[in-house]
Amino acid sequence: MTPAAGTASARTKQTAPAKGAGPLLRAWREQRRISQLELALRADSSARHISFVETGRSRPSEEFLLRIADHLEIPVRERNALFLAAGYAPHYPETPLDELSTLREGLEQLLQGYEPYPALIVDATYNVVAANRGIAMLMDGLGEEVLTAPLNAMRLTLHPRGLAPRIRNLAEWRGHLLHQMERQIALHRSDALRELYEEVAAYPVENPGESAVDNSPVAYVALPLQLDHDGRTLSFISSISTFNTPMDVTVAELAVETLLPADPATVKYLQSLLP
Structure with a gap:
């Protein structure tokens, strides 16, 4: 699950790359477990050219980098690092959210429209960018x-x-x-995200809770978050959306x-909070 309002900008730290785009491309290709030949076939290139780029014998074009980045599913921030390593300007801008007024207003309307159910927006390191009153309600007393x-x-x-102490199925949800x-660290190779993971994974777990699925008469369609709140247990299923x-x-x-x-029961309680 996730929590309530505020603003924070995520700046994921990246390990300093080796000189040139070649080592970065090779690292991403090996991380995706794709051979040079397979990548060449997918990207309409040749294994020889990809080998030359990875070893620094050829300088890749911007168009080539974009095409390869798409096939390797390299995140946007890391694509900019790839362009810089190749001697080009970053391809993608990084605009503060406060300057994206139309987008920000639309997201805030989305959060408000979802009330009384909880909803929030986070950045790459799970800092909370915005949240609605449903989230604020769950955070009361923290x-x-x-x-x-x-x-x-x-x-x-x-x-x-x-x-954590309020989550009845803490072991499962944790x-x-x-x-x-872990999946995101593998995809993004972010030092900041790894540091956060190591921090939260080290938190002591005083009461891991019981299995929510085994102890509930409700037939859940996905792993629920079962949360004690104001003398009752609320159950939620989480959905996460990103931009295409x-x-x-x-x-x-x-x-x-x-x-x-x-x-x-959760529906009835939350709807009772409506004015």
């Missing part, structure tokens, strides 16, 4: 140490002074979140998380 800026969804959820972060074909680093790293009520 410790000050997790509410200091920048608010971070993973800290808010897994910290012992955050939501495992789900850590696995999600982003052309800006900031936009590429935004994710909208919505918490859909997973049972009739």
